[in-house]
Amino acid sequence: MGAGTGPTDPGLSQFHGLAKYYDAINDWKDYRRETERLETIARSFGRPGRTAWLDVACGTGRHLEFLRRRHTTVGVDGSREMLRIARRRLPGVPLVLADMHTFRLKRRFDVVSCLFSAIGHLRTKEDVRTTFANFARHLNPGGVAIVEP
Numbered sequence: 001m002g003a004g005t006g007p008t009d010p011g012l013s014q015f016h017g018l019a020k021y022y023d024a025i026n027d028w029k030d031y032r033r034e035t036e037r038l039e040t041i042a043r044s045f046g047r048p049g050r051t052a053w054l055d056v057a058c059g060t061g062r063h064l065e066f067l068r069r070r071h072t073t074v075g076v077d078g079s080r081e082m083l084r085i086a087r088r089r090l091p092g093v094p095l096v097l098a099d100m101h102t103f104r105l106k107r108r109f110d111v112v113s114c115l116f117s118a119i120g121h122l123r124t125k126e127d128v129r130t131t132f133a134n135f136a137r138h139l140n141p142g143g144v145a146i147v148e149p
Contacts (some may be wrong), residue, residue, distance in 0.1 A: 002052075009083060010145070011019065017084065018058060024126070028137070029073050031062040031063055031065065031066060032066050033065055034063065034115075035063055035066035035117075036066075038063070038067075038113060038115075038146060039067075039070070039112075041046075041086070041144070041146055042110070042111045042144050042146065045070070045109060045144045046110055046142060046143060046144035047071060047110050047142065047146055050070060050071055050072070051071050051072070051109075051110035051111055052071065052072045052073075052074075052107070052109040052110050052111070052140070053067050053071040053072065053073045053074075053109060053111045053112075053113065054073075054074050054076065054105070054109040054111070054112045054113070055067065055075045055076070055077070055115070056075075056076045056077075056100050056103075056112060056114040056118070056135065057074065057075070057076070057077055057084060057100055057114050057115070057116075057118030057119075057121075058075030058083075058085065058095065059077060059078050059079075059082045059116070059118075060075060060082050060085040060086050060089065060092070061075055061085070061087075061090045061095070062089075063113070064089075064090055064093060065089055065090060066088070066109070067088065068093055071111075073090075073093050073094075074093070074094045074095070074096065074105065074107075074109070075090070075093060075094070075095045076095075076096045076098050076100065076103050076105075077095070077096075077097065077098075078096075078097070078098065078099055078100065078141030079097075079147075080097055083097055085094050098133070099123075100118070100131050100134070101122070101127055101130040101131035101134050102116065102130070102134065103134065105131075105138060107138075108138055108139060108140045109140065109143060110139075110140050110142075110143050110144070111137055111144050111145075111146065112135045112138055112139055112141060112142040112144075112145045112146070113145075113147070113148075114131075114135070114142065115146075115147075115148045116148060116149045117148060117149060118148075119147050119148075120149060132145075132147075134145075140146045
């Protein structure tokens, strides 16, 4: 996934250049099966059934490709190039170019996910605190945050 740490963050330059190769490099990943596991986790700790799902650092949208089949979905990423690919893959899914620790959407979600070690691109403890507070701000009461370190 794109790091999602911010559109102006120099650390994202690797994702800008990598975007066109990203899906081929990660072709080994079973996104369908991972999505099923994510849904199981979300059901175990949150609301059952169709939920509003926010995928932060969504990259090229491979998880969203499966999540949107059963959930209302939105994606956030800090790489314009990753989102360009995701938009082709996910017509009609709102995709937002934004920094994972400062984005502000005018809605809340039942699930916020941040996958494929994207959280590891944050540089300081304060960035981590701010990011988790931001995830919590975007969750409905009783919502679930799923972060894959």
